[in-house]
Amino acid sequence: MTAIPSLKKKVLFVDDESMLLELYRLAFEEEGNEWDISFAPSGREALALMEGAPVDVLVSDMRMPGMSGAELMQEVMKRYPRTSRLIMSGYADSEQVALCLGATHQFIAKPFELNLLRGTITRVCALDGWLLDERLKSVVAQLRTLPSLPSLYFRIMEALSSSDTSIEQIGGIIASDPSMTAKILQLVNSAFFGIARRISNPVEAVQFLGVGRVRSLVLSLHVFSCFEQAHVKNFSIDAVWKHSMSTALVAQRVAKMQKADRATVDETYVAGMLHDIGKVMLAASLPDLYSQAVQLAASEHIPLADAERETFGVNHAQVGAYLLGLWGLPITIVEAVAFHHEPGESAAKSFTPLTAVHVASALERRIRGSSKDAKDLAVDSEYLAELGLEDRLEDWTEAAEEILSEDN
Numbered sequence: 001m002t003a004i005p006s007l008k009k010k011v012l013f014v015d016d017e018s019m020l021l022e023l024y025r026l027a028f029e030e031e032g033n034e035w036d037i038s039f040a041p042s043g044r045e046a047l048a049l050m051e052g053a054p055v056d057v058l059v060s061d062m063r064m065p066g067m068s069g070a071e072l073m074q075e076v077m078k079r080y081p082r083t084s085r086l087i088m089s090g091y092a093d094s095e096q097v098a099l100c101l102g103a104t105h106q107f108i109a110k111p112f113e114l115n116l117l118r119g120t121i122t123r124v125c126a127l128d129g130w131l132l133d134e135r136l137k138s139v140v141a142q143l144r145t146l147p148s149l150p151s152l153y154f155r156i157m158e159a160l161s162s163s164d165t166s167i168e169q170i171g172g173i174i175a176s177d178p179s180m181t182a183k184i185l186q187l188v189n190s191a192f193f194g195i196a197r198r199i200s201n202p203v204e205a206v207q208f209l210g211v212g213r214v215r216s217l218v219l220s221l222h223v224f225s226c227f228e229q230a231h232v233k234n235f236s237i238d239a240v241w242k243h244s245m246s247t248a249l250v251a252q253r254v255a256k257m258q259k260a261d262r263a264t265v266d267e268t269y270v271a272g273m274l275h276d277i278g279k280v281m282l283a284a285s286l287p288d289l290y291s292q293a294v295q296l297a298a299s300e301h302i303p304l305a306d307a308e309r310e311t312f313g314v315n316h317a318q319v320g321a322y323l324l325g326l327w328g329l330p331i332t333i334v335e336a337v338a339f340h341h342e343p344g345e346s347a348a349k350s351f352t353p354l355t356a357v358h359v360a361s362a363l364e365r366r367i368r369g370s371s372k373d374a375k376d377l378a379v380d381s382e383y384l385a386e387l388g389l390e391d392r393l394e395d396w397t398e399a400a401e402e403i404l405s406e407d408n
Helices: 018-031 043-052 069-079 091-099 114-131 134-142 151-160 167-175 178-188 202-209 211-226 237-257 262-274 277-285 287-300 304-312 316-327 331-338 353-368 381-387 390-406
Strands: 009-014 035-040 057-061 084-089 106-109
Touching: 009 018, 009 043, 018 035, 018 114, 035 043, 043 057, 043 069, 057 069, 057 114, 069 084, 084 114, 106 114, 114 331, 134 316, 151 167, 151 211, 167 178, 167 202, 167 211, 178 202, 178 211, 202 211, 211 237, 211 262, 211 277, 237 262, 237 277, 237 353, 237 390, 262 331, 262 353, 277 287, 277 304, 277 316, 287 304, 304 316, 316 331, 331 353, 353 381, 353 390, 381 390
Parallel strands: 009 035, 009 057, 057 084, 084 106
Antiparallel strands: none
């Protein structure tokens, strides 16, 4: 009789500290019915194990003697491109992390909680087939450029890892980049935020916007600036930017109304800012094909995401999530971007940034009247019902109307 192949996801932990490997073994024993877990004390031994049996998920420490985590990630990417690669490191290793971002799907900051690591692996497994789709990889290979994670973001995150970091220090980091300083000051003084007096320096901007928003803006301004030369008829980067800003504000309010913790609120704002970045990437790099998608959406009266899928085989949500996965942003952000049109496809079955971004994006288009397609404007009621949140939509809608009336 032919043996039935195991459907368990194979997860390999790599760390030169035997006590940590034992901790992982004890902590993840209960996952035995779901994952096939193995361990290696070095990068070279990990590669030797994978020669006999490639794994689905590789979780490695950054600092190891002989072969570093970054070198291991690069080698696994070449040999086993379908393996999801997670690296664990402190923000102090930001330069090393930056070197391996292209080979890493997820960056896990130390120190971390085991529950966070468990949740990250679960979600990576759920996203694996979706983001490693061959059609997606083919489209991404045609893109003009994949922006690297801005070093300014790493410096902010490193500063925030210290308990005594001040707003003045964060403002000083922003001020070290004149171009980013100018963009943030221009934005904070725009009608969008409606501040009564003029903000003249980065420290004031951080005080007014908050560190979470500034960190998000550093990411989004960087990506949008990389693709600002997009020229597609009936497509406007400015419109995508305005929708993204509004979605972020509404999504953040929704998260606060659900009494989400500070980290979730911050991640929700980032996801809202970046949820449509895949549109800009496609429009800038493949303008002729993207023009076809825009025309198809208009002529067939279908959502642009559906027209993109017919044209490219994938949509902007997948493309954007792929970039954020390469950057190693938290899996909750990648998930929110990946599934913001199809939240029910996510493995997360509780309120997350995905919930807020999905609702906020639909409400923003409905209230602004920026789309006439019913599917584009619809909130997934079955998804909300599954989460037990269908009765919250009315309150969220009122909050969205209030926010969007203020930034007109």
